[in-house]
Amino acid sequence: MAHALFRAYRHLEHALCAQRIMRVHSPFVYGLVTEVLRDKRTFYAFGETAGLRQRLEQDPRVLDFPDFGATDAALDQSAVRPPQVQRSISRLARRAACPPKLGRMLFRLVEREAPEHILELGTSLGIGTRYLAGPGRHRRLITLEGAASVAAVAAEHLQALPGVEQRVGPFAQTLEPALRDLGRLDLAYLDGHHTEVATLHMVRSCLPWCHDNSLLILDDIRWSPGMWRAWHALCAMDDVRLSIDLGRCGMLSFRAEQRQKEHYRIAW
């Protein structure tokens, strides 16, 4: 309840205070706003993913799995197992999956930036993965998920996608090897384990693999006071030259051309 109030307040504040397009000066951010955030084109893949979402929303199968995001314990490889939960696929599709607006934005971002090495933390049912893979710009896309039964449902429709690799296990075990195998991180979508400690840990793990044009997208930055603190701590890091607050999610960029650090809050 306390977090729900926190989220409502933070989202309202963003809606009221975020910049409108005429106040954006950075060419990179201007391109992002006009060609990614406000682009109204419809792509064939949108319809396909919407159809998949609809099928999953009607799927009554119930899955049993460990709730990895519940505590910070899952970060520690030696820690006790996270609590076991039961959820229907339809509930996961309605509540945990990437919403269409965000998914379409991810698709257009990949279409525009053409990242070859993509990492997703938190596959869940694979809806976000479909949007990231949709433009076919990637050479390799690795998506990580701790809950084996959930990952198995995603595998039903992700297996056929070229260049997409699913890995199952706690991030504590899968993140480092995935980064090593990618060798370079062009785009990462962090959409799992929404705690302050975990978020800071995941981003710090990604940093050595980032370069000037890398983009890190963090979902649910307004999810809780802890996520909000993590977002601000990350924006303040020296390596982060540009941070873009989009309300629900945030983007971090490391562009060296960006001599002065800049922070944008954008309504879209």
Ligand SMILES: C[S@@+](CC[C@H](N)C(=O)[O-])C[C@H]1O[C@@H](n2cnc3c(N)ncnc32)[C@H](O)[C@@H]1O
């Ligand atoms: C919000 S869902 C991901 C939604 C998905 N990205 C999409 O776009 O549809 C978060 C997922 O991250 C997984 N997760 C959370 N913390 C994790 C951890 N420490 N290790 C592995 N998986 C984790 C959860 O099991 C859950 O399925």
